[in-house]
Amino acid sequence: MKDTFKYKGMRKKLINELREKGISQESILEAFDCVPRHYFLDNAFAEQAYSNMPFQIGSGQTISHPYTVAFQTQLLDVRQGDKILEIGTGSGFQTSILCSLGAKVFSVERHKPLHLKAKLILQKLHFTPRLSFGDGYKGLPLLAPFDKVIITCGAPKIPKDLIDQLKTGGIMIIPIGEGEKQQMKRITKTSETELEIEEFGVFSFVPMLEKRAK
Ligand code: SAH
Numbered sequence: 001m002k003d004t005f006k007y008k009g010m011r012k013k014l015i016n017e018l019r020e021k022g023i024s025q026e027s028i029l030e031a032f033d034c035v036p037r038h039y040f041l042d043n044a045f046a047e048q049a050y051s052n053m054p055f056q057i058g059s060g061q062t063i064s065h066p067y068t069v070a071f072q073t074q075l076l077d078v079r080q081g082d083k084i085l086e087i088g089t090g091s092g093f094q095t096s097i098l099c100s101l102g103a104k105v106f107s108v109e110r111h112k113p114l115h116l117k118a119k120l121i122l123q124k125l126h127f128t129p130r131l132s133f134g135d136g137y138k139g140l141p142l143l144a145p146f147d148k149v150i151i152t153c154g155a156p157k158i159p160k161d162l163i164d165q166l167k168t169g170g171i172m173i174i175p176i177g178e179g180e181k182q183q184m185k186r187i188t189k190t191s192e193t194e195l196e197i198e199e200f201g202v203f204s205f206v207p208m209l210e211k212r213a214k
Contacts, residue, residue: 001046003036010050011037014066017052023070027078031100032070037063039121040091059111059213061206063091064152068203070097075173075186075200076148078103085144085165087136087208088152092118095129098150105129106143108136111213135211139165146170154182154205158195168192175205 014037015029023029038049040063045055054062064072072094078084080102089095089109095118098105107129109115115133122129132140136151137159144165149172151162156178166172166189175182184200 001036001039001043003039007036007038007046007050008033014050014052018067018070021067023067023074025074027101028070028073028097031073031097032066034100035093035096035125037066037093039125040093040096057091057114058117059114061090061111061114063093064205068205069094071200071203072150072152072173072184073097073101075184076150076171078148082147083145085139085146085149085162086152087139087149087162089118089131090114090152092122092131094150094152095131096122096125096127099127099129103148106132106140106146108132108134108140110135110209110211133212136208137161137210141165148172149174151175151208152205153208154178155208158185158187159208163187163189163195175203178207180204 038046041049052067054065057063078101082103084103084105086107089107095107112133119131139162145167147170151174154175170189172187175184181202184203186198188196190196
């Protein structure tokens with residue numbers, strides 16, 4: 001796959017759309033300019049890669065809407081060097097946006113084919129996150145604590161292990177809810193035992209499921 005002026009032009013339009021919808025952090029818009037989203041999609045979808053739409057990526061999963069990726073990233077308030085745990089690598093697109101912002105990214109995916117595919121694309125783009133095949137509910141205890149945690153699938157409730165792996169003062173962005181719709185939440189770990197929870201509207205994600213897929 002190649003990046004061309006045509007795709008670059010399409011990205012500029014998408015960036016304007018994101019700006020109009022309220023994404024104001026310039027570094028995030030720049031990251032969307034740098035990362036070719038069509039690399040993360042099947043060739044058949046390349047022409048639509050810069051419309052604000054989700055697409056099938058295999059294993060019954062979808063790449064999130066660009067707006068959803070930008071919105072979660074904005075809530076995450078990414079700083080250079082932040083150590084971030086992502087649950088749900090999927091296509092690797094969200095991972096690459098976080099890398100592009102200078103974060104040290106650790107991402108977990110429960111479907112092996114998606115994990116392997118994301119690994120190849122991210123290597124090709126010269127991003128160096130640490131990708132794991134595993135159950136995101138468990139997180140990565142040996143690599144904890146993390147400054148931030150981002151969950152890109154719909155969780156039925158706040159996963160306790162992942163709160164334990166978050167630093168005090170750290171934040172988790174997580175869509176919570178079973179079924180079709182989830183409430184986007186920002187959880188701040190204000191102390192070892194206390195959480196502050198804020199809500200940011202309704203989104204639609206594939207479910208966060210237990211255990212690695214077969
Ligand atoms: N961030 C991705 C979104 C992919 S959809 C992107 O930009 O493409 C969400 C992903 O979460 C799916 O790939 C799904 O397999 C994965 N997932 C669901 N439950 C999980 C779990 N318990 N651990 C790790 N990944 C999980």
